[in-house]
Amino acid sequence: MREQKDEQKKKGPAKVRKNRIYNGVMILILVAIVFSAAMFVGNIRGWFTEGGSILVTGKSGLAHVERKGIAYSLQEGTVLKEGDRLKTLDGASVHLEIPGQGEAVIHEDTTLMIQEEKENTLGLQVLNGEVFFHVHAKEDPPFSAFTEEEKLTTATGVFSVSVRQGTSTVYVYGGEVKHIGEEEETLLQKGEMLTILKTEKGEKRYERRSLTEEALSDFILRQLQKDFEEKDLFLTKAEAERILGKRQEAVSLVLEENISQETVPKIEEEEKEPEKSPEIKETETQPVGQEAPSQSQGQDPLKNPSKEPQEEKEEPGSASGNLEEEKPGKTEETEEEKKEEKPLETVPPVSEPEKPKEPASKVLKATISIRVDSILNNMKDLTPGKEQYVPQNGVLLKATTVEFTQGETVFDVLKRVAKAANIQLEYAYTPLYESYYVEGIQHLYEFDVGSESGWMYQVNGWFPNYGSSAYKLKDGDVIVWAYTCKGLGADIGGSVQ
Structure with missing residues (x-):
């Protein structure tokens, strides 16, 4: 016993030394981690930058x-x-x-x-x-x-x-x-x-x-x-x-002026509407819980919708009216059919609650107009034969509200509006600038009214100094495409030579 106690006394200090060494190593590791983190942050913050900052x-x-x-x-x-x-x-x-x-x-x-x-x-x-x-x-x-x-x-x-x-x-x-x-x-x-x-x-x-x-x-x-x-x-x-x-x-x-009740995207939807089948239209306008089960079962929408539901009701009605004469097995089948029909009646309410999720994303809108007012004051300089393309009021497209998606540019909206409103548009891609350049709108091109004439665009009263395909739109932006005749935009407020 005495020998065992002596051995334990000898092991005690050795164990303490091992613990101390272990703790010392852990402290050094922690210090190294903190130092590395400080160096990392300092490098980002520029604490060790020499010279100017x-x-x-x-x-x-x-x-x-x-x-x-x-x-x-x-x-x-x-x-x-x-x-x-x-x-x-x-x-x-x-x-x-x-x-x-x-x-x-x-x-x-x-x-x-x-x-x-x-x-x-x-x-x-x-x-x-x-x-x-x-x-x-x-x-x-x-x-x-x-x-x-x-x-x-x-x-x-x-x-x-x-x-x-x-x-x-x-x-x-x-x-x-x-x-x-x-x-x-x-x-x-x-x-x-x-x-x-x-x-x-x-x-x-x-x-x-x-x-x-x-x-x-x-x-x-x-x-x-x-x-x-x-x-x-x-x-x-x-x-x-x-x-x-x-x-x-x-x-x-x-934005407050009620210029157009229909937006350009709606015009495009109306053009595509005839392609939709009557069944799709009825499904989109169908109130919740009204005749939807019959549609889910493949009902022909061209038939009288009141007839088939009546026939479906008559069959269960005749079966229930002769319960004593019919076999129990047949009654069980009828009950099973009824159970199968019940889930079908609850299908529309289950699918309908998903629709309110669509308005979660905010609808972005901008207003665009196309004007050639300046040409009216320079008709004598207009290329012969182009008079037919200049409206008497100088407006090719009155201010129209359009919807757009995040990331779209002024040029994207112009293309969509021109297509929907049947306005001729010609443009060219410039690889050097990686942008599109608008050459003509409604057959009115650059240089048609002199060497300083052409198309310019304005957003919220500002004439950007770069291409329309680089200007990303924001909600509520007001775009004006205008034709300049003199001073490279001086006549429409764009610039002064």
């Missing part, structure tokens, strides 16, 4: 940042570094702080890349979408933004960059912005815009114009409503509010 100070909606081939959900407080690719999704926006220089606001559906300009200096390259810049501090070197190979620099200024389908546009609202092209430099002043177009041959064409209210998107107008240090801007805060209010009023008037 750009900070995410605000975010709404969904946005992602891709770093070294791995995509992360963008979070407020993330520090962006050279090579990062940032993308905002539908309905999102991101606010960036550029330390020592200014700020940038990224619109929805926008992709940009953080690009290193010089040592400890970062710039933003807009790959697609729209970005608003406010550079308010002079730095050496000055802040730089990029559109493809093009470069923009400014010491102080308020401007925006829009890149859609290969077309880049720079808008200057305050200060000066220097555009450094492949061959020459252009100094853009407040109230000017520069559009950079790519031709099919790969060459670049530059168009410098004056800014107009109609050229500004609602996103830009909302940014100009903020308080800026620079008081001398293209639009004041009050003017930006006025334009937004005017657009909202115009949209409300169109």
